[in-house]
């Protein structure tokens with residue numbers, strides 16, 4: 001018998017969420033972002049779940065090649081571009097679109113003979129201050145890139161710092177769009193601005209956000225990009241349910257403590273359940289007492305410290321709890337964002353941190369566990 005811990009991936013929810021993204025930005029083509037092992041869901045499952053996307057976007061060249069091996073024939077975009085000149089021939093050979101964010105990358109393209117034309121996304125830094133050319137440097141970078149014979153289409157790209165908060169006090173979407181417009185003035189070519197938060201605001205900002213390509217990530221995995229609205233509010237469905245079982249039950253008396261650090265102390269007689277899931281599986285070690293968890297369909301909470309392979313939960317609200325009771329750590333019936341918020345992080349991090357040792361299967365919601 002395998003360990004009962006399992007991550008069930010809901011491909012149907014992935015399709016649904018992609019359809020939601022498309023409905024928000026009906027005029028745009030969509031890159032489904034599958035970086036970080038498809039946000040922990042597995043690259044191949046990302047490819048299957050987002051088969052209807054216009055392209056897949058990720059970080060590593062080797063994973064782009066893997067998508068080609070798996071049979072993905074539509075566009076692929078490297079979101080940070082290439083890391084070394086030796087990658088340039090691979091772009092041509094496997095028809096991979098590359099982001100170009102630096103002069104170093106332009107030089108790599110200049111120095112390497114491209115035997116087949118490639119498409120690139122030229123990145124503008126409109127205030128995020130990670131990657132890209134500043135608006136006042138942008139036209140020069142474009143011109144230099146345009147002069148490279150092997151470069152075919154150049155899409156103008158930028159990334160939002162605060163798309164989840166329309167009225168951000170430091171840097172608004174509108175200000176970034178204004179800078180972007182200034183930088184691309186007079187240059188032809190398609191445009192790509194929005195991540196999930198931008199896509200979800202597309203309805204409000206349709207005029208400003210003229211995206212030829214959108215780049216949704218977290219929303220496709222049923223997570224909220226933030227901004228105080230839940231994934232459910234946005235009509236998104238969970239795509240990953242992490243489930244396990246109770247493997248032991250302890251009867252506590254008042255004064256008994258649980259786990260490392262004896263951090264939880266019972267104030268009266270109670271039962272705690274030991275769940276086969278710990279931080280080495282990707283469950284957040286910092287999940288405090290009170291972090292929600294579902295046992296046998298009843299909502300209850302984490303007690304004591306999460307350890308490497310196990311965690312303990314309060315069985316008080318679960319009338320018939322027994323060894324073998326089903327546990328949902330997140331997903332179907334328990335939004336990952338709630339677990340993340342209780343643990344001081346975001347759904348993105350929990351998904352991506354799912355550990356390789358966790359068994360993964362595919363199934364519709366309601367069929368896991």
Ligand SMILES: *Cc1c(COP(=O)(O)O)cnc(C)c1O
Nearest residue numbers: 033079159195196215216217218
């Ligand atoms: C990760 C990433 C995205 C997707 O962001 P979400 O917030 O997950 O939607 C879009 N564009 C770029 C450049 C990214 O790196």
